[in-house]
Amino acid sequence: MELKGQVALITGGTRGIGRGIAEAFVAEGANVVINGRNEEKGLGAVAEMDAGDQVHFIAGDVTKQDVCEGLVEQTVEHYGKIDILVPNAGGGTAEGEEPSPLVDMNESNWQFVLNWNLNHPMWLMRRALKYMIPQEHGRIMSVSSMYGKVVLPNQAPYCTTKHALNGLTKVVAQEVGTMGITVNALCPGGIVTDLMEASGPAAAEALGMEFEEFLTWMQQPSAIKRVNTVEDCALVAVLLASEAGAGITGSLISIDGGQSPY
Secondary structure, eight states: OTTTTTTETTTTTSHHHHHHHHHHHHHOEEEEEEEOOHHHHHHHHHHHHOOOEEEEEOOOOTTTTTHHHHHHHHHHHHHHHOOOOOOOOSSSSTTTOOOOGGGOOOHHHHHHHIIIIIIHHHHHHHHHHHHHHHHEEEEEEOOGGGGGOOOOOOOOOHHHHHHHHHHHHHHHHHTTTTTTEEEEEEEOOOOOOHHHHHHHHHHHHHHOHHHHHHHHHHTOOSSSSSOOOHHHHHHHHHHSSSSTTTOOOOOOEESSSSOOOO
């Protein structure tokens, strides 16, 4: 098992990409803390994963600084350390908001997405490094996006924060590169998760498309002509978390079927 004895914290870990990464880590022997806002869903995810003491759920809203810092502290309290950090939670709009051109964008939506996609990973990284630096080992892999490399109309908050997260990734990788800690970002393309199914129709409508047409449109620039899967992301995460990933840092790893230009 590649990750036996390791401890991971994954935000947004009850569903979608985060859940897939959590399941892959557990299969490789890691102890995993998953986070989400809804306690009922979180406990349900733990039950479905059926991994006993290997999985622990902590409820909390990661758009709040004290929650992010508390997640790291509670992970260490529960399992004794933190080796792997996956800031995965994020999205394009606040609840009840819809994608819009910048000129029509709600100020509160901008601030919410800023906290969700950029401040939350920063808060987590900063606190986790307090533990990773003394132990001279750590793996940080934020879930960014293809749209941290390219852009999508009507998605200024999402694209801007994902570009910034990629920059943060590279800065922190330089700061801790000699300390046994790697810092990378996964940059998935369109992946049909339950979150995508919930928010995708509004994004499609903003572009004048139906959701199925939107998915087809997203696939066209892809070399593989299909959407990527949660499992594609999870396999890359396991590599980065393992000893085989020790030489990979400061990388913005595209999992988009060849769509991004770099």
